[in-house]
Amino acid sequence: MIEVANLTKxxxxxxxxxxxxxxxxxxxxLGFLGPNGAGKTTxxxxxxxxxPPTSGExxxxxxxxxxxxxxxxxxxxxxxxxxxxxxxxxxxESLQFxxxxxxxxxxDREKRINEVLKSCGIEDVKHQLIKTLSKGYRxxxxxxxxxxxxxEILILDEPTIGLDPKxxxxxxxxxxxxIGKRTVILSSHILPEVSVICNxxxxxxxxxxxxxxxxxxxxxxxxxxxxxxxxxxxxxxKVKSGLKKMDGVKLTDVLSKDGKNVxxxxxxxxxxxxxxxxxxSKFIIDNDWLLLGMEExxxxxxxxxxxxxxxxxxxxx
Numbered sequence: 001m002i003e004v005a006n007l008t009k010x011x012x013x014x015x016x017x018x019x020x021x022x023x024x025x026x027x028x029x030l031g032f033l034g035p036n037g038a039g040k041t042t043x044x045x046x047x048x049x050x051x052p053p054t055s056g057e058x059x060x061x062x063x064x065x066x067x068x069x070x071x072x073x074x075x076x077x078x079x080x081x082x083x084x085x086x087x088x089x090x091x092x093e094s095l096q097f098x099x100x101x102x103x104x105x106x107x108d109r110e111k112r113i114n115e116v117l118k119s120c121g122i123e124d125v126k127h128q129l130i131k132t133l134s135k136g137y138r139x140x141x142x143x144x145x146x147x148x149x150x151x152e153i154l155i156l157d158e159p160t161i162g163l164d165p166k167x168x169x170x171x172x173x174x175x176x177x178x179i180g181k182r183t184v185i186l187s188s189h190i191l192p193e194v195s196v197i198c199n200x201x202x203x204x205x206x207x208x209x210x211x212x213x214x215x216x217x218x219x220x221x222x223x224x225x226x227x228x229x230x231x232x233x234x235x236x237x238k239v240k241s242g243l244k245k246m247d248g249v250k251l252t253d254v255l256s257k258d259g260k261n262v263x264x265x266x267x268x269x270x271x272x273x274x275x276x277x278x279x280x281s282k283f284i285i286d287n288d289w290l291l292l293g294m295e296e297x298x299x300x301x302x303x304x305x306x307x308x309x310x311x312x313x314x315x316x317x
Contacts, residue, residue: 001026001153001183002047007056009042009207016042018207019056026152027180031198032187033305038204040187041081044155047185048078060153074103077151081158081187083142087131091122091141094130095148102149116144121170135162143171154184160193172197195301203308210312218304226269227252229297230280233262234289242283243267248276266297 002024009017017039024030032040045051047058049069058065063072086094092113099109117123120140125133130141139162146154159175160168168190175197178184188194194201195215203211211218232239236254243251243265253266269276277294284291 001028001061002185003057003059004043004047005057007043007046007058008054009039009046009051010054015207017046017053017056017204020204020207020209022202022209022212024183024185026183028200029175029179029184029186029198031194031201032185032204033191033194033201033301034204035309039207040204041157043204044078044157044185044187045080048076048155049073050078074149075151076153076155077146077149078155079142079146079157079159081161083138083145085130085138085141085145087129089130091117091126091128091130091133091144094141095144098145098148104149112148112150116147119147119174120144121167136164136167139163140167140171143174152182154178154182156184157187158189159186160188160190168193191301191305201301203305205309205312208312211308215301215304218308226271227266227297228269228277228294229264229266230284230294231257231262231264231292232284232289233260233292234284234287235261236263238287239263239265239284239289242287243280246279246283249280262292 004023005021007017007020008015020039020043022030032044034040042051046053047060047065049065049072052066060072061075063075065072086097089097095113095116096109099112104112117126120143122137122140122144125137130138133141139159143156143159146156156175160171163171172193175184175186179199186194186198200212200214201218202209240251240254243249248270250268250270251265252268255264255266256262257264267280281291281294
């Protein structure tokens with residue numbers, strides 16, 4: 001649905017994007033991550049046709065964004081981080097205005113406005129002036145205007161910023177409901193949000209695309225070897241000592257579970273081996289301790305993000 005090929009954007013000597021290429025399939029939600037100034041917003045602005053690239057190509061549903069801008073833009077709903085809203089309009093007037101300029105048929109406008117008012121949770125403020133709204137409500141109006149023309153593609157830059165916890169959950173559920181129905185590129189600084197919502201994750205740093213995959217695959221590549229956590233009821237000192245002596249096992253952390261001689265031991269394994277797991281279980285049982293659980297432990301998205309960014313920074317020096 002979206003194809004980006006060798007996308008480069010330069011501002012004088014500053015390279016905001018450096019030959020970035022990726023595809024987003026129909027119905028997929030792609031999460032954009034990166035530190036401030038990494039190039040995320042620049043990429044989103046180019047995809048929407050708001051900003052021209054220095055070089056490279058972007059196509060939306062087969063339409064070249066530079067050569068066929070109107071055809072491409074008709075398919076896109078865009079919510080920038082700071083949404084431009086006319087403060088002296090009411091919410092309904094604002095959505096009527098956006099429906100008109102986005103080409104929604106006059107006969108369909110009232111129905112479409114009512115649909116986005118409901119889905120974005122702003123029915124109760126539809127007659128209020130924009131300037132009287134809180135930051136959270138303004139964000140929701142911003143999402144509503146992006147949805148007003150029922151677009152196939154959504155480009156959302158920090159859509160939940162400024163929302164309270166309840167509103168965040170509601171908007172996340174709304175965005176998740178788009179899976180398989182709309183193609184979405186979502187930028188967020190809230191990493192758990194990206195983890196919950198997105199099918200795949202793209203990490204941009206210093207203008208380079210440094211990773212693009214599912215969270216599970218990124219975690220596997222970042223770790224390099226499997227990690228497991230075991231919960232054991234037994235003397236911590238003896239359990240730790242025995243685990244440290246085992247071949248193919250590295251003890252990386254110990255977490256107290258309940259203060260009653262039950263602890264969680266995080267182990268990094270040399271390889272993904274059933275034999276190593278059996279060896280660990282036998283060690284616990286042979287010592288008459290209680291093995292309460294054993295589970296895979298992947299890196300969090302925060303850990304993956306930090307590891308990849310630090311690795312990229314090291315390679316740039």
